[in-house]
Amino acid sequence: MSTPEIETDYLIVGAGAMSMAFADVIFSEQPDAKMVIVDRRHRPGGHWTDAYPYVALHQPAAFYGVNSTRLGQGGTDLASGAEIVAYYHLLMKRFVDSGRVRYLPMSDHQGDGRVVSVVDRAPRAEVRARRRIVDGGFMNVEVPSVTPPKYEVEPGLALVPPNQLPQMASAWQRYAIVGAGKTGTDAIVFLLAAGVDPERIQWIAPHDSWLWLREKVQPGIALAEFLRHADSLIQAHTVDDIFLHLERTGSLCRVDATVMPEKWRCATISAEEFAALQRIRDVVRLGRVRRIASDRIELERGSIPTDTRTLHVDCSANGLARKLAQPLFAPGRITLQSVFMCQQVFSAAILAKLALLDLDDIARNAICEVVPHPEYTHDHPTTMLASFRNLMSANRHMPFWLWRSRLNLLHHETLHRYLAGAVRLHRLMPKLESAVAKMLATATETATA
Incomplete structure (x- = not known):
């Protein structure tokens, strides 16, 4: 039996959140583009299809999903895992029903357009991408x-x-939660809500983490929060100063x-x-x-x-493990990575928009640099500064697109506040660059002393 040959514009590897955000921009803004989406799972949604049943978004649904389609009830709503999986199912159905998208679930891309079935390794398709192969699985989320x-x-x-x-069908004498990340905290909150006495819960926490109070990252006030982070970078002498300052302002805990x-x-x-x-x-x-x-x-x-x-x-499980950054745009290839700290779907949408601009890859890569997912406190200054730098740079090429993007945390600001914030951030950038450079130099001197 011969292997089907498919010609398309974009071969997107992965049907997770970043891939879907990228595909949505192409689908919405390039009406003649065709796509093939290949994924190892049986349905779209990436790690959400494997997550625990009581999982919910950790940020407002107003900022999550894809640009073209609202998720949840808006405002401060945190969509449940079931809602998110259904959201991506309906989105993929819309893609496929258009006739412009081929979806190959339970399939593995082995390189150069070769797609095989994950259940018997038989060839499923040979895909030739006229424009790009898009790697949407590079920032794989482990659950x-x-x-x-x-x-x-x-x-x-x-x-x-x-x-x-x-x-669980019966009670245990004790519950030992292994892990200090968001999954571990969710498990503890679930047990407490189910009536487990806190004295019967043991928390094995390899590292303590700073936590971001969700009330500070909400539609209409996120701009003020990020400007607080900018102010903390300028005022701080050390990395610890940043977090202590943000703790005092009520942003972190x-x-x-x-x-x-x-x-x-x-x-x-x-x-x-x-x-x-x-x-x-x-x-x-x-x-x-x-x-x-x-x-x-x-x-x-x-x-x-x-x-x-x-x-x-x-x-x-390490969730979003930090990886060595790859070029965002390379000949025939796009590797989806964050260009704004901890905002993966917004980043994927930005990269899709950059792919549609009449620019070469050198120019595209110059507009936005990769912002690796932060792990430690010392990652905060560089990832936050790079995010601000990318936002300022992208704003010169697509200002109104950025403001209108529902995945942008700043989308819900009024146009006046959004523009005023952009002007203020532009004026702060020299101070931010200088403060972070000085902070990193001091940290290096201390470490080598």
Whole structure:
């Protein structure tokens, strides 16, 4: 049986959030363009299809999804995982029903347009992309349900991903949550809401993280929040100064005021969720788990007791792991990456718009630089500064498109406030560049002293 040959404009590898945001701009703004979307999963939505059932957006739905279609109820609404999966299903249906998009689920792109089935490795198609192959899976999101833990677990001990918590048929003596990221905090909040006594929850937190209070990143006030971050960069002498200043202004928080967090991953949290986390007293700060044995959990800096009456909940998958940046635009290829700190779908939409501008790849790459997902506090100054730089640069090429983009956190500002904010940021940029350069130089001198 011969392998079908398909000619298209764009071959998009992956049907996750970034791929769909990219495809939507092409679909909406280039009416003659055709696309083939290849994905290993059985339905669109990327990691949302594997996430735990009580998951919800951590930022307002007003900023998430694709440019052309509203998600959720607007305002401060946080769409549920089920709503998001349905949203992408309907979006893909609209793409396919147009006759301009071919969707190949349960398929793997092996390079150069060769697509095979994931269930029997048989060839499905040979795709020739006239314009670009778009790598939408580079910033792959790892979730515990499909990512095995990186530590050993002895037989006979109960270890489950957070997906299984709603399926519990009986109570456990104790619950040990492994992981300090957003998945771990969601699991704790879920257990507390289900009536579990906080004294029966143990939180194994390899690192403390700064958390972003969600109330500060909302439609209509996000501009003021980002200007606060800009002011903190200018006023700070050290990286710690940035976070302490933002804590004083009510933008950021930390679970334990006596511990200076090392991590910064843009994780947002509501005031109610934050109060719930502070009810957990048994917080283990001994590094990452190395092994869970029958009677103990071995960590990097010690061990703690455990037993068969404890349900261990693995929330240790790294989510958006930091990767070495790749060129955004290369001959025949686009690699989707963030160009605005922690705003992946907005970044993908910007890259799609850049692909449509009458520019060469050198010019496109000069407009926006890659902003890797931050991991540690020392990533904040460079990722925030690069985000501001990209916003200013892109604004020179597509100002009204940026303001109208519903994925832009600043979209909900009035035009007057948006323009005033852009002018203020433009004036602050020399100070920001100087302050961050001085801060990094001081940090380097301290580290080598």
